[in-house]
Amino acid sequence: MTKIVAVTNCPAGIAHTYMVAEAIEEKAKSLGYEVHVETQGASGVENKLTTEQIAEADYVILAIGKGLTDHDKERFNQKKVVELPVSEALKHIDTLFDDLEANSHVLSSSKVKLGADQETVTEGVMSYLMAGVSAALPFVIGGGLLIAIGSMMVQFGMPNTPLGKGTEPSLAWIITSIGNLGFQFMIPIMGAYIAYAISDKPAFAPAFLVTFLANDNQLLGTDSGAGFLGAIVIGLSIGYFVKYFKKLKLGKNFQSVLGYMIIPFVTLLVFGLLTYFLLGPAMAWLMSVMLSFLQNIPTSMKIVGGFIVGAMLAFDMGGPINKTAWFFSFSLLSSHVFNWYGIVGVVTLLPPMAAAIATWIKPSIFSKQERAASWSAFLVGMTVATEPAIPYALAAPLPMITANTLAGGITGALTIFLNVERTAPGIGIFDPLIGLESPWYWFYLCVAVGLALNVLFIITFKSHWLKKQAEKEAKAA
Structure with missing residues (x-):
């Protein structure tokens, strides 16, 4: 019996991820194949493929929209892989299994790209941006729901008393304040995951902290924060900076600490100062102009x-x-x-x-x-x-x-x-x-x-x- 394992993911991690997984399972089973599908959606990794399942698989199907991590690539190293964008999977589900041998190639984990068409799937600015959006979604969803609950509590007559000297905050105010944190951290997490999608863990902390800095208008002395424009510019800049920084050879004594100490420190120092003096104010000004335009257009x-x-x-x-x-x-x-x-x-x-x-x-x-x-x-x-x-x-x-x-x-x-x-x-x-x-x-x-x-x-x-x-x-x- 032909054995198949598959991975599905999409930028938002909501619809395509699970619909494609179900379609692959149903089609493979109808053909008499043994199939296991791992989904990497908004809820995290579900039905995670075991080492044994991957080792026994004849083919690996990758229907992906936000790429694979280095760990994922290592898991499927030297396996016969069939790849396609997740957005195309439903369209081609009836022919996906027609000639797996001819349509597959052997994956080498040392390669950044999985195949001829993979640049449009795992690489490119839009895929990095959507990785950031995917990470920000839970912050906005959770925060938005809490704000909505707090608002409804006030509408039903409950007090909305803020924290102050000698006064205890009301439950509605506390719930709303927690919800506001989701919106406060949405942009830093977006910038962090944009950088993470480009160059993995060493870029995450610097991008998060620098994006947070760019949106602290009190610290920068600007009228507004840099917003999502700042997250995009900072996330991409730090991501590519770290990507090439990782290629630096420092010798045996320092190479082991390059990823978790040297790169985060240098990146945070360089981009922290750059953002404080240049990027932050510039992006904040641009964001203010754009918001003013959207609010005042005829x-x-x-x-x-x-x-x-x-x-x-x-x-x-x-x-x-x-x-x-x-x-x-x-x-x-x-x-x-x-x-x-x-x-x-x-x-x-x-x-x-x-x-x-x-x-x-x-x-x-x-x-x-x-x-x-x-x-x-x-x-x-x-x-x-x-x-x-x-x-x-x-x-x-x-x-x-x-x-x-x-x-x-x-x-x-x-x-x-x-x-x-x-x-x-x-x-x-x-x-x-x-x-x-x-x-x-x-x-x-x-x-x-x-x-x-x-x-x-x-x-x-x-x-x-x-x-x-x-x-x-x-x-x-």
């Missing part, structure tokens, strides 16, 4: 921006364009700008839910498999995971992607116009119920309008597309 321009962000979110359903718009909106949370992330909370619900509703309204334009998957797509789509819409888009790319993109753009414009705000990642359609999206009435109005438009566009465009396809086939016959 409504017409804001609507255009909302259309663009919404269209990008709906276009490739978890792909690079979607991730770019998501990263921009998410990164503004640390600066307490919540309306752009409000677009994310609305638009990412639309493609899978609309596809499901369209199958119920006009089942004749969908296949039996698409109709059978409709409830799953609808329920998963309610959690802002757009991936269930991918099979529908693959079956009819032009009409489905056009419908999703147009509906997403219009809904994004409406959402920003109504100033719907989302304070943290949550549970999708129920976010207003736990205080993460407001005003709740505008949120549900935008979702309703978006779904109505998306369903209408899907039925109209796909019906026309199928009619044209039938006419072409008739002419060819």
Whole structure:
């Protein structure tokens, strides 16, 4: 029996990671293979592959979006590896196992890149940025939920008394203060993990501390912190600095302390001073200009921006364009700008839910498999995971992607116009119920309008597309 082990991960560690793992398991088992899949998601490593499972495996499948650590590469050293971006795995699941021998290559742990296409998966600025975002997510989610709970406690009449001389703080104030720590440390942890993704542990502590420094506006004497722009610049700079620093040969006596003492010390000293005198103030000024622009742009321009962000979110359903718009909106949370992330909370619900509703309204334009998957797509789509819409888009790319993109753009414009705000990642359609999206009435109005438009566009465009396809086939016959 052919034995296979697999690893799945994605930048956010939420949807793709687990959906691809399930797809690989189901497909491999249907072919009679023994399969074990390790997921590296938002909850950490689950179903961790044992040394024995890896040793006995005939092939290793790596469906990854945020790369592998050096430890992972060592685990699979000299194994036959089949690799592909996690965002492509669902599209190619039916052919993934067709010719494993021809499509695999022997992995050498000494290589930085796993294969010809791996640069786009494990390397590149976007993958490093998404590694930082993935690490920051738990801070924002936990902090956002605590702030929402504290706010609801106050709304129900509980006191919001701060700590002061002779006064005890109230429970609502304590919970809110703990939640605020999530937003305070979100940016330093993002910068630290961007650097970590580039050059591993030696870069982590310096990047964390220097990014924290860049966001301490009182210490820097600036109007604001460097925000996510500072995290990006500092994380990338320290990451590449350490990457090349690690190649330095200091001789037998000092090489052993290079990684845990010399590199962190020198990096922290160099970038600490550089950030205090130059990078911090410069990035803080740039962040202030950008925030001022976003807050003061005319409504017409804001609507255009909302259309663009919404269209990008709906276009490739978890792909690079979607991730770019998501990263921009998410990164503004640390600066307490919540309306752009409000677009994310609305638009990412639309493609899978609309596809499901369209199958119920006009089942004749969908296949039996698409109709059978409709409830799953609808329920998963309610959690802002757009991936269930991918099979529908693959079956009819032009009409489905056009419908999703147009509906997403219009809904994004409406959402920003109504100033719907989302304070943290949550549970999708129920976010207003736990205080993460407001005003709740505008949120549900935008979702309703978006779904109505998306369903209408899907039925109209796909019906026309199928009619044209039938006419072409008739002419060819």
